[in-house]
Amino acid sequence: MSTITLSSAARARATGRHFVPRLSWLWSGLFGCLVILNIAPLIWGILTSFKGQADLFRFPPAFVSFTPTLENYERVFLSGFGGNLGISLVNALAAVVLALVLGLPAAYAFDRFNFPLRRLLFLAVVASIPLSIGAAALLIPNYVYFASLGLTNTPIVLPMLYAAHQLPMAIWVIKGTIEGIPRELDEAATADGCTTFQILRYVILPLVRPALGAAAILVFVGSWNEFVASSVMVDSPSLRTVQPAIYSFIGFFGREWGPLTASATLAILPILIIFALFGRLMVSGLTKGSVKG
The missing domain is CATH 1.20.5 (Single alpha-helices involved in coiled-coils or other helix-helix interfaces)
Structure with missing residues (x-):
């Protein structure tokens, strides 16, 4: 048995x-x-x-057996798309700076200080994280508000909106790392005579750099890919960003597939470069606060 x-x-x-x-x-x-x-x-x-006009509509489609050409990219750059790339880059970088400058002290305050309505305010921050994906529901009130201030169709309106939309995500990411930093470090710095700003500058900031990098990547990507606000708040060609510029190749008589795909390829290159160079930094920043101690 x-x-x-x-x-x-x-x-x-x-x-x-x-x-x-x-x-x-x-x-x-x-x-x-x-x-x-x-x-x-x-x-x-x-x-x-990279296909010419004849290869675009060939049937069956040609995967590799076609003659590559740069005429689509030439047409895209002749339309001023290079300026649109520069405008989007400036707007996204400005949004990153604003979100980090505001997000770091806010995350530190939410974690280290007790103040009235702290839990309720942080709950509002967490509930606002979907704004980083898109805020079409807030488009009309935002437009009315900024129009009343005379800020529509100005260089500062999009960075301000992007930073406001991405700020909750930045606060949440940074706070997750600050939670893993022992409070004893703050107490030791206070005993040495450091002010709150000095603690934030010399103690917290060096330890949350991975989280700042992760938040910066998320803010940049969200700002770069934003379409709705950038197509409504700004209508001047000199202030047009990448996403509305891509949409301009969808004309009344149909889609111009060559320039459309060329402009879309140029638009995703910065995102691919950022993730190729700083992908590990984002993973490190998002996981650093997962274990406290």
């Missing part, structure tokens, strides 16, 4: 060892399919941007 029991247990263990690799292969296959589904449109758009 014991022999039979041992044999059954051995078969069960062997079956379990075979089942785990099969399950891992299944998950790997599903993940591979998901990657292909996400990357395929991107690769197809990039290839399309």
